[in-house]
Amino acid sequence: MSRIQARFDALKSAGRRALVPFITAGDPNPGLTVQLMHGLVEAGADIVELGVPFSDPIGDGPVIQLACERALKHGTSLGDVLAMVREFRQRNRDTPVVLMGYMNPIEVMGYRRFCEAAAEAGVDGVLTVDMPPEEMGELSECLADAGLDPIFLVAPTTTEQRMQVICDHARGFIYYVSLKGVTGSDTLDVAAVAERVGRLHRMTGLPVGVGFGISTADKAAQMSQAADAVVVGSALVRQIQDNVGDDAVIVENVTGLLASMRSAMDADAAATA
């Protein structure tokens, strides 16, 4: 059983929803990433999503674009990101790690070489924003051979027919993009999201996470009513952006925000239980 599935099974029996924070590896500097990952886990993260910085992140808003630029200024490569996961695994064997990024670094490293190295480092899932299932080709096989879960986005524009194709290719969980837009946008319609997540649940036994636009503890709690997991990215990364140069404040603010989301989600779950 994959670490991701094991984590969702355990949460399900406990009646809890997964909280999935995102940070960009190497932001604000490569030295802080592993410490931040551990901090996120202590603050209540169930899965850690680690962004692989890319020079041209077309699916991301300004906050994560700048995170990529900060990480790339330090030369953070896909190889460095895998080394960070390996280091994280020395102290944490249980928390799933999902890499989120764009196709080209994987393309250049080579599918098989990347998948083997990622699995060896302790990565559990891979989400490539600009790789739809139709273009997966050999990557599908390489991920499967390495025991890595391919995570796919489903968008508000995704047709019912494509939803099924995506569900058929996905493992681990499905990531529902809660709005039309890039990461860090700010218009959420909880009822519409709940309706789409419901449709996905009827198509697949996989858990469904929701992300994009979840910036506060309140929104995290609301969204956790509708989905199996809540993904938070830009709101956390903004805390990094606003405090570049002060690593201690960054760790405090990022983990503080995540902890507040955790308590809001758990309070909500307790209230409805």
Next chain:
Amino acid sequence: MAKTTEDMQQAVDYSKFPDSEGHFGVYGGRFVPETLMAPLAELSEAYLRYRNDPDFLREFDTDASQFVGRPSPLYYAERWSEKIGGARIYLKREDLNHTGAHKINNALGQALLAKRMGKKRVIAETGAGQHGVASATVAARLGMECVVYMGADDIQRQSPNVFRMRLLGAEVVPVTSGTRTLKDALNEAMRDWVTNVDDTFYIIGTVAGPHPYPLMVRDFQTIIGREAREQILEQEGRLPDALVACVGGGSNAIGLFHPFLNDASVQLHGVEAGGYGIDSGKHAAPLCAGKPGVLHGNRTYLMEDDWGQIIGTHSISAGLDYPGVGPEHSWLKDIKRAVYTSVTDDEAMQGFHAVTRTEGIIPALETSHALAHAEKLAREIGPGGIIIVNLSGRGDKDLQTVANVEGITL
């Protein structure tokens, strides 16, 4: 017996490319965030419906003739050819189109498609500003809202075009992320499209991007090659020995080349921006010095580092300053149907001056790259040969750049 390259080329049925998913061999395809998959499918469906629709084609042809001024002349550059002392060089005068470049052919086609699809807002990216001006122009002509994304550095070096776009009613949005040039403008336009997907049509300016753009833009630009083929047959009674065009994304080149792909005797030469020289690393020549990868929705040759990050490019011409290239060019390179070479900033400047002084035509700096290569090629092919160069745009927009390079204050 092993097949010769020529045999293999003749065996290729070029009309079958791209395939239904937009692939040219391993290149092309559709690598975009999930939110754009449905709109791209909608666009493909609409385009394939109108692609051969007589009513749509008639509307395009009417505007091409009455608004753009087509057909553009095929002009024999007699004095320049004689000065070089080699092949006879013909110039396909796309600089004489309305707005001064080939870009209008495609902007017109896509805007007419947007109108049929009921989209009221068009967006575009631009490097030198030629595609932005073309898009703003057709948007004004059709009464559409237009937003153009342009790298902040390009806005600096192409200010007359920025003013032109604003006069035409377009909003020009400076892009300050990344390298502040064309690739970042494309990123920002994609983000706009992801966000405003319901009412917005994205007019991509070159034969790159996700399927169906490389196909669609090529189709709208092949009017160049179709006319040139007829014109040269009429004027010279035979096909040319070679075609030459500059390649940034590669839309003017594919527009000229495509109608000649089946003519195996016609050599196709694409000319990339060599910047300060390929060895300097400061250039924009992915076909000459890059590797395949995935960027802006398609697999193609790219300028990238060892870990797949896209690297900064340099060219004297903003329109060629792009780290990728249309996927069909990548494929034509691999199957050896076309050859790709590069010329430096300095060589392009020499080409610029030569044609300006001997023919009375001020070419764009992009085009000047093709002209510089044509001069070498004309000597190689020698007297009796025929070359067609795509004179893809006029140079008015570049006067400031040329003055700066030569230390002249205007």
